[in-house]
Amino acid sequence: MILRAEHITKMFGGLVAVNDVSFEVEEGEIFGVIGPNGAGKTTLFNVISGVYFPEKGKLYFKDRDITRLPSFKRARLGIARTHQIVKPLNELTVLENVMVGACFGKTFANLKEAEKIAWEVLETVGLSDKADVLAGKLNVPQKKRLELARALASKPELILLDEVLAGLNPSEVSEMLKVIMKIKEQGITILMIEHLMHAIMKVSDRIMVLDYGSKIAEGTPEEVANNERVIEAYLGNPELALKLLKEGKA
Amino acid sequence: MEAWISAVLSGILLGLAYGLAAIGLNLIWGVMNVINLSHGAFIALGMFASYFIFKFAGISPFISVFLVLAVGVVLGMIAYFLALHRVILAPELSTLLATYSLSLIIIGLGTFFFTTNPRAIDVGLGSVKVFGAYIPKEKILVGIYSLIFTLLLYLFLYKTWTGKAIRAVSMNITAAKFMGVNTTFILSLAFGIGIALAMVAGALIASVFPFTILTGGVYELKSFVICVLGGLGSPLGALVGGLIMGLLENVLTLKIQVGYVPFLEFLILVIILLVKPTGIMGKE
Amino acid sequence: MKKGYSLFWLIPLLVAISAYPVVTRSVIARESVFLILMYVTLAASLNIILGYTGYVSFGHIVFYGIGGYTAFYLMYKFGVHLIPAMLAGGVASALVALAVGEAVLRLRGAIFAIATIGVNEAIKSLVTNLAFLGGATGLFFNFKIYRSYGGAAKAIWFAYYLMAAVTIVTVVVSYFIKNSKFGLGLFSIREDEDAAAVLGVDTKRFKSLAYAFSAFFPGLVGAIFFFKAGNIEPDDAFHLIKSIEMIFMVMLGGYGTVSGPVIGAVIYERLKGILLVNPLFKNLHMAIAGFVLLLIVLFAPGGIVGLLRERFKKLRGVLE
Incomplete structure (x- = not known):
């Protein structure tokens, strides 16, 4: 296990951006994070890369406590990121x-x-x-x-990709996906946020779903796709959600 | 005792004028995100405008100040288009240097035409006795006028459409643009009003203290301290900051050497910037 | 960073300029070259924090004043020789920069600029009130101090040589900083401090170091200048206008480049010389300087070097 987050909570004033989120990322996998706008995905990335420190919770990178490590030291340890x-x-x-x-x-x-x-x-x-x-x-x-x-x-060793596919046209998307797979082949663990459902469903080994800062589901793409809470939260429209998810699996 | 009363009253009255100059700086800072390094030069211009009108037309500074206000708005808007418009979106260094260039040009020309000899306006209104202390009537008028101009600005910003547009631009320029605000005009107007307030403050202060073309710099630095003290984008904060500054200057000097006052002022400036950059009245 | 070749012409140029008064034994030339060298050093050191790191140190002259006062006091009170006194001045400036930087470098953009003005004004008013530093009137040398240098005339030549050496060292250091990994880190801070931190740059330490470097050399310059002048007073040592002159020279030449501050300083000194000689311009030189600065800011933010690099792509290796 390369990254372990335990009960991470990040607040801005009275607003809870990330609420008691725990998860583990295995070495070498692609771990996707999805959720509606404002679900706290980018805030979570900022906590992992050290832009913010969480109010509560612990963060471990290869079993080392990095909760309060400044971002430049995390980069030295082998955590890199891209910005949305x-x-x-x-x-x-x-x-x-x-x-x-x-x-x-x-x-x-x-x-x-x-x-x-x-x-x-x-x-x-x-x-x-x-x-x-x-x-x-x-x-x-x-x-x-x-x-x-x-x-x-x-x-x-761990790379955080924050919506690298957003704003790209279909051919650019498939090119970028190839690059992502190439990165994975090099043995680098990938944590990615993505809006494009079909893309993230295709490449991720496991997916975590956030809604209003809280984790509402985690599992393989299949499991997540069939989770009712996810469908409701993510799109508010179950029929459309099913259609999109099928598209994703195809 | 009289000394204390006199110091406190002077502090309040002058503090209001300092506050007025600082509000101008604050407005420019808040709306345009520009730190106006030409503020002092315009304060000095206001002083000279008032002086020459008094000297050649015999009109009291307390009447001509309205003319100074109008001229200030126009001058400020012209200055905006000459020096700032092109770099308004560039990094801070550009706007800092652009306003500093303006200051160099104004002070350079001022030195050339007016020399650096000290001048004074002697309105000669005499003084009144307040709680046993004699206060020059000019000082009292300066305080009252400053308060009135501050109120007028407040009404303008909160009660008129244009004022609201200025505040909208200060909150989010892109959103304001989408809502149909002519942002270029608003930015130039905000700069014009900021400059006008500086000139008005200068015109008022000139009726109390002697000055040269270089004097504005002193008040500019005071305005910075006041702005930082009161918090960014808060006219009320600038007023309170001005009062604190005026009181500090006048009351502290009863107890400590005059020379240490600037040191304390700047120490306060740096400490507040570090501890609470939003100012004592500012929001987080 | 790609290695450039600017030192190959900058150093010979500086040596030639410095040698001119020595060869001609002209005192007038010496005085004007002394000023050029002093400006080059001040501009090149300011460039490290302003041009490389992107922090607008508006009150940078404070370090010149601190170095000047430290060295002057050591020479005046304890009869220390100029060279150790000068180094002490530089170190004092760098240490103050580290201490002050610890606080003010947390501020960004215009707020940082205002804070540095505040620091300069605060220290100036403090010095004005310190009796052992002579208060507002400052300190004066007894001319006996120059005896150990072989008399006043020789002492001034000595100061001149020292200034030339300091200038060359400063330019060389600024070149190596720019072309080092440290320099790459500074430039990344200038462009986007948050991105730099996430990429692994220890932004806090880098900024502090850059600030200390850019304070050290003005400290040396202050020491030499006031030794040569024979007296020091707060209004001279912490003169905000000189701060602005430093920024002006960096902007005129091209900020963030190695050759820019040198070019900017030489041109500025010459321009000022010409303007001050002419009786009409003498009184207008401030207004003219303001006008030129405005033109640079509005139309040529990259300064002279920026313009040349754009116009002549082949010159890029030479003009970095």
Whole structure:
């Protein structure tokens, strides 16, 4: 088990964004997190990557308590992430962006090694022809790939993907899914948030469903898809939900 | 005892004027997210406007201040389009430097035309005796006028459509735009009003204290401290901050050396920024 | 970061500028080159926190003042030689930066800028009230102090050489910082501090270190300048206008680049020299500086180096 969350609660003022959520992620699996807008998915990611500390609960990475570890130390341990709202380092080149990941993440490479790693990773995500372009000049799908490349360059053991498929057209989605499977083959554990049901159903080994900050279900895609609470909570419209889920399994 | 009464009254009356200048800074800060480093220069411009009108037309600062207000709005709006509009969405460094350039230009030209010799407006209204302490009538008028202008601003911001539009822009510029607010006009107007308040405060203070073209800088720094003290985007907070500042300055000097007052002021500034950046009146 | 070649021309340029007064033995040239070197050092050090890290240190002159006062007091009271006094000044500035940075570097954007002005003004008013530092009138050297340097004339030349050395060291250090892993970390903070932290950059420590570096060199400069001047007073040591001049030079040359502050400082000193000589411009130089600054901010935020890099792509390796 690579990540264990115990009773995580995160509040903003009076609002409970994540409410007593516990789960475990096995090494090498793809663990999906789904839920309606505002269910607390991104907040949960922020807690795992150390942007916020939870009010209650414990977080363990490979049995080490990381609940109150600052984010940069988590990156060093091998937790990397992408952002739903992309955060490119605009005035640095694409190559330099990726080098930051290699220099300061788990790899902790020196500049020379980092450059080599960065080229390899850019090759993997298909951005090598843009290496010398300023990151701010990329379009959104390219920026999403850059987010992924930066995270990968740190040679993480666990990678958090926050809606990497959102805003992509169908062919870009299937390309990105290939990249995700490639990452999995490298033995990296993936925790992903996704809105596109059919995509996440297809690639995830297990799925957790959040609603209003609480966990309402967990299991294989099949199990989750047939869970009535999920269907209700997620779409409020059981018929439409069934239709979408069938589509997902097909 | 008289000394104390006089200090407290002076503190309150001047504090209201400091508050007025700070409200201008606060408005610009809150609505445009710009820290106006030309505030002091415009305070000094207000002082000179008042001075020249008094000197050449013999009109009392307490009458000409309304003209200064109107001129200030126009000047401020022009300044917005010349120096700020292009960089309003750029990082802070740009707007800080843009407003600082304005300040350099105004003070540079001011030094060239007016020199840095000290000047004073002597309205000569005499003083009144309050609880045994003599307070110049000008100081009392400064306090009253500052309070009136603050109230007027409050009414404008909360009771008129344009005022509400300004507040809407300060809360969420994109949403305000979608709701049909002409954000460019509102931004320039907010800057104009902020500048006008600075000039009005300058015009009022000039009737009490002597000044040079460089004096504005002192009041600008005071305005920063007051803004931080009172909290961002809160006109009431700026007023309270101004009162605290005025009292601190006038009452503390009875007990400690005058020279330490600025040190304490800036110490307060830095400490509040660190401990509660939203200000003592600000919301979390 | 891609290694550039800017040092190959920057160092010879600085050496040539510094050598000019030595060769011609011209005192007038020496005074103006001294100012150029001083500006280059101040601008290049400010650039580390402002240009590389993205923190607008508006009151940066405070470190020049602290270094100046520390060194001046050591020389004045204990007769310490300029070199150790200068190093003590630099270290004092860096230490204050670490301490103050611990607090103010938590602030971001414009609030940080205001806080640094506050720090400068607070320290200035404090020094103004400290009797052992001479209060508002400051401290004056007894001319005997220059004796151990072989007289006042030689002491001034000594200060000049020292300034040239400090300038070259500062530019070299700023180059190596930019082209190091540390520099890459700083740039990532400048672009997006939260993203940098998630990528593993120890943002707090990096910012503190950058602040300390950018404070150390102005501390040295303050020490040399006030040694040469023979007196120090709060209004000179903590003059906010000088802070603005530093920012001006960085912006004019191109912030975040190695050569930008050097180019900006040289041009600024020359411009100021020309403007101050002309009786009409002499009184208008502030307004003109403001106008130029406004033009840069509005139309060429990358400064001269930014413009050149855009225009001549081939020059990019040389102009970094």
